[in-house]
Amino acid sequence: MSRHLLLAVATLAFPITASAQFSYEPPGTLMSPNGSAPTSRGYTDDRVFAPEMRFPMESAPAFLNSQIYAPGGYMGPSGGQCDSRNYDYPWFDNYCEARRWSMPLCPSGTGHQGQDIRPATCEDDVHWIVAAEDGTITNIGSYSVYVTTADGTRYDYLHMGSVAVSVGQSVSQGQRLGRASNEFGGTATTIHLHFNIRQNVSPHGSVYVPTYTSLIDSYEELSGPPAYRAQWVRQSFPLASTRFDVTAGEEIAGFIEFTNQGAETWRPGQVFLGTTEPRDGASPLQASDWVSSSRAATVESETAPGEVGVFRFSVRAPDAPGDYPQFFNLVREGEAWFSDQGGPVDDLIQVRVESVESGTSCEDSPWRCEGTSRVRCEGGVLEREPCASTCMDGACVDRVDNDGDGSFVPEDCDDNDPNVQPGRPEICEDGIDQDCRLGDALCAVSPDAGTPDGGADAGADAGRDPGATAGCGCRVAPNNDLPGIPAVVALGLVAWRLRRRRRS
């Protein structure tokens, strides 16, 4: 029985399906060896080099990640190429993944040059690959097909099987070209599409350009909008650029409105306005009507896609005079921050209060925390001490990293386990939330179909060990009600923008 047939039988017995809502790591975030934390070492610009392209797989889902550093890869965690972790979100950019191939747009000067895309399942010669734009077939090699568009942009499709076009043929956007396979000059690679875009880029000349952002946009076009995305509409609080004085201890009521641009309806008790920078941080602006110290409000009423949702809350000016900026973002509790799906990003929506003296003396009280500062009233005079790191239980403390994995509490959801930190590959149903994201993942599929060739691409893609450093992470935390943070006032907010502009 051929290896291809063995693989097909195995994967039919254990079908793989996507288990989660589409999400992706930011451009330039690369997988690292052996499951260590991903790092931002790639091309981080949000520029979309091919804004008109269609996603090159005929249907969703599809999964962008590494053939080297993912399970079954030459430098990845144990497993085979069909491991369920390879068929799940989030996506990873691998345009600048370590290779010896010259790549002037990558920080290291070398890179992978294209993007590896796994089809919906680990089945050979099943999933159709289609033309990203109208164009002409200009090459068919032993494992490559090129489509050139009217403006000279070239789309390269590598490792396809069952090629259904011929050189010189005109093709339309979306037309079938071949099926995802593992063709590689007689030596099989993993089942994936290596997808390049080649354009002329001044001052570098004809080069492979980053594909990741173009793929994200086109995938959203293909699969519909993300479940959760919002656009700021207006707010009652002054923008952060305008000084907003509030008397210490005073509460000011207001609202922020967003348009629901996602696919899911927002419901009270599910979608909240949460604190960011850092996420889930206890806010010094917490007022008496907040849900918790890190949740200013929930949406006022059910808000269907396209409708405007209102988040009403007050801000309280802290007792100690000073400038108190606070960023917010929307979060679907237990599922996702909006910034991880379609935006806005975490550092745009801001309420900024200038707490001013009330002219009255305070009552003596012990040290307590206000954000990252600590305050107390001594002899009728309010004292405020900014902490160098953070404040806990009224004391300034250094950020905690007990397990030495480079991630700090609270981002590190288990600070006694170095194998748990944001960015770690998640192992489903093992009782451990390795990536500090949404708890322990459910296994949607039986794990690895057990193919012996996981990492077969290693011969082609083997590169230098790029090393690993701590990566970014994001988690959705439950409401953490912290006791008695003093209050006073106010406001501001700022601008907002979508992380990525959608085409009409």
Next chain:
Amino acid sequence: MPLLRLLLGLALLGACAPDVSARQESLSSEAWTSLSAAAQEQVETSQVPVLLFPAEYAPMTQVITGPTWYALHAPTEELTVMLHATSVVHHELNGEARPTGLRIRGNLAYSGMNEGIRHVTWEEDGTFYTVEVECRHEPLSDRRCIRQSFAVDIAERMVEVAR
């Protein structure tokens, strides 16, 4: 042949170097005359200056043209040799061009590899040319792909079609 308006660039220098010009003229003629009639017709439609593969690739060369580009595709038993040429600059980025010690046809050039496919690229009179070589078997060990010299040699011997 009215259709044929082929000249080697170096052939134009023939008056100064008759021996060289005679050789280049011979090469150019063969590179052209060995093309299929369909390929010759396609060359005539190109909107960008055309360079042809050396004569040994001419019989199997397909020529494909578009509004701003042309391409050559020449499959052999062991290789696929390709060329992509366009005059369009798609994006402008900050930064400086990479340093390179490679020159092709007197122009700064770059060499690289992608998934075993060797490419060399250069700009010549406002047109960007890229020659690629894909090895049909064991691309990661075939010296014609893992080393740049084979692709560079093809690029250096390309034949200019006068318009």
